[in-house]
Amino acid sequence: MTSAPIDPVKLDKLARVAIKVGLQLAEGRDLLMTAPMSAAPLVRRITEHAYKAGAGLVTTIYSDEEATLARYKYANDKSFDKGAARLYSGMAEAFKANTARLAISGDNPMMLAGRDPDKVSRANRANSAAYKPALQLITGFDINWNIVSYPNAARAKLMFPNDSEEIAVGKLADAIFKASRVDVDDPIAARKEHNANLKKRWSWLNGKNFASLKYSGPGTDLTIGSADGHRWKGGASEAKNGITCNPNIPTEEVFTTPHRLRVEGTVSSTKPLSHNGTLIEDMQARFEGGRLVQLKASKGRDIFNRVLDTDEGARHWAKWRWYPIPPRFRPRVCSSTTPSTTKMPPATSPWASAMPIASWAGRTSPRTRSSPRAATPPISISTG
Template sequence: MDPRIRKHAEIIANHSVNLQEGDNVVVDAHPVAEDLVVALHEVIGEIGANPFTTSQRTGARQRRAYLRAGDDEYETPAHELALIEETDVYIAIRASDNVTQTSDVDPETSAAHQQAHQPILEERLSTRWCLTQFPAPANAQLAEMSTEGYEEFVWDAVNKDWDEQRDHQANMVELMDPADEIRIRSGDTTDVTMSIDGNPTRNDYGEHNLPGGEVFTAPVPDSVEGEVLFDMPLYHQGREITDVYLEFEGGEVVSHSAAKNEELLTEVLNTDDGARRLGELGIGMNRDIDQFTYNMLFDEKMGDTVHMAIGRAYDDTVSEDNEQNDSAVHVDMIVDMSEDSLIEIDGEVVQRDGTFVFEDGFEQ
């Protein structure tokens, strides 16, 4: 086995989820990620935990068959919920043999299915959980890379010194954590402000997401004002959405458009009331992720980017005194901040054209 796969498994177990003897572990993975699943089982066995493997979350082919055959009426599956309720550690491994497998599933059907699974999502988020990526050929193809090149890209981003990355990102946490207002500007198309007053800023250094490489928090839901053009595309439900434009008033999306698959964006925004508000603001800081790959797990961590997510806010980014935005969706979208862009915190510029105030090359 490639030693990088074994190292990947060890980082998941020992760093991301702090696996302990006796833990009940669910490994949710596509069959093409079998090598990483095998390596994980080896590590799990050495630690003395109890593994169970499923492809429920990432098995797009069977999910497509089920959703296309259904009637858009879904209930929360009690047996799946019961499994997660007995789970201590949940490890999801992204990999695919066809990244557009669900592209012909009706968006309304996907939204209804997602809503029915909301209690399962909430239960998973209460475990020690990790989402990671195995470098499958289909994902390499989507990234327009060779399989070997994509493997190097993934493992360079994953198998790194996470203590060093944590310390680098702590500089941004120190700036954001006590802040009241953040303003994001990019070119003539993005100028948005939001309050983060009282909400904690989190340092993601490879725990829940592997790779990590961002600092993030939740905006106060009704504080978001302005407009954003997300100039980097995203894949959602097997389809590409490009040039997403959102206009916010009083925290809600009041106008939206997209150059491609706008109807899918509309369905996402119509999922529930919370889908029209922001649940996350994240600042990408992983310099080892140096190219766009159509994979949000990596793309949102790129240096020189900011991402915002419509929908659910994570529990640990909202203070007891602030409202938490709730939704069945959490959809991240990215703004390129490498040129003609800045981030202001309480009126002070802390990043200009992708360079932070605490990095060499920052210009006042």
Template sequence: MIENFSEKLKKYAELIVKVGVNVQKGQPVVLYISVTQQELAHLIVEEAYEAGASEVMIEWKDTFSEREFLKHASEERLENVPEYIVKKGNYIAEKKAARISVMSADPGAYAGIDQKRIAKNQAAMGKALRQVRKATQNNDLSWTVVSAADQAWAEKVFPEKKGQAAIDALWEEIFKTTRIDKADPVKAWHEHDQKLHEKSDWLNEQQFSALHYVSPVTDITIGLPENHVWEGAGSFTPEGTEFMANMPTEEV
């Protein structure tokens, strides 16, 4: 087991709430997370309310149930999303709820499922949740995508390990890349964000005409348009609230 795991997980939840989506007083929060990550989910809920959230909605994810649905649901149901799902998506968009997505599922969770059935349902869900997707893409609300360690994914990342050993190894990497190993992860992220903003400001001042990439097997030049804009790690809502759409993030 990871030393001080519960303490690190609590720091992770705090980071997600305070830096990832930067929950504001009176703001609703919606959390998308696997049923296998209950401990982290409860910590995030606790941190969100302490930050002033008006309500925290949990959208539990269960790949087993989703596989069974995709295998057995009628064609009509695959292509028609119930109205309550549409209304909930619209509510999230209208209230500008902070959206936290915790990714942990097996990348091959839907292997063997008819791809046409998956595509039909994805298209229907995309249409039904158009309003909340648009709000997210436009940064009308704060949102973040983070990771958690589940066994199936962990064993793919660390094929030489099995079970808890693989899970622990993946958690260690997640904690490392999200700076949970620092004394004050929230402060460390603010410093990291500032550094990336400084880099993007410098690139904007230079206004290079092109980027030239060279390696033993690569020699490519990518032209850049006039008045192009580089951005740092953090994004902003129209109200000026900064959030991190992805953690970890290292690029501009």
């Protein structure tokens, strides 16, 4: 329905970059992909490039927004504590057999607006628990993995409210292509250059070994202590199977591990945050000793609070993921990072027809890699 305004040449380039750089898919390797049904045009391009690269078997599991909504409209209460554990465990077995993982992110950020927050949070929790064995293999980099973005029509209309849906989708598509650096002649070379630039930055940060970072901006005055022995990373990552993948396309971030207890101050999001089909607006959070002590939001606060109740760790800064880092959240010590992008939220649930969008992706910091508990971030938030 929204494929017309999306440039087919750039879409094909995005697919090629996802396979050649994002995954570095090796000959004979299987690929498991998840995507919303509306992203089928990109799925097909990626499938083609995967097979051209010598893939063994490419399997895509589509999610369907309407089916997810049917659950919220018609299912009885007990349904919301169920997750597709057995199907996910088949997925985990596939990863153990070195199947690569690709997720297309492109869901409606407003999908679950108006649904019962209790059901939403229980369904998210049940899904996270069911998905955990598979997710750990991803966030632990047992395999190479990649997330790419596709323009969702509802998201496009949120971002470009004054345009028709078709125009808005075209604009969002162009923004994704630009941020993903596939709007150039040689997107693979552009990605290498970008990775080299990111590496320059995180190498510099590693050299400095800052004890803390100070963030300031409208409604934000936050000091984050660095973990002892922290390391900065960004861009390409080597998975345990020896393949260097680019987990996120687009990505502008460099990231590290905060100190669990040394986070003090207030952070605000001046743009909407999207969490599994729920928008959270005008969010402001205050941290003391690394722990959230106050939360404000003009919309979505109830959902956010329930997410924070998932487990004790959820209120700790160290378990949060913020991406991208808009200019105003940029640490002062890092003066030359690239501008904020149209980064999408985490990947769809592989079984999203049966449940709301899951947060499988998540950045992993050096700390989370050595700490399995942190591998299932209770929240994954992106600025729209």
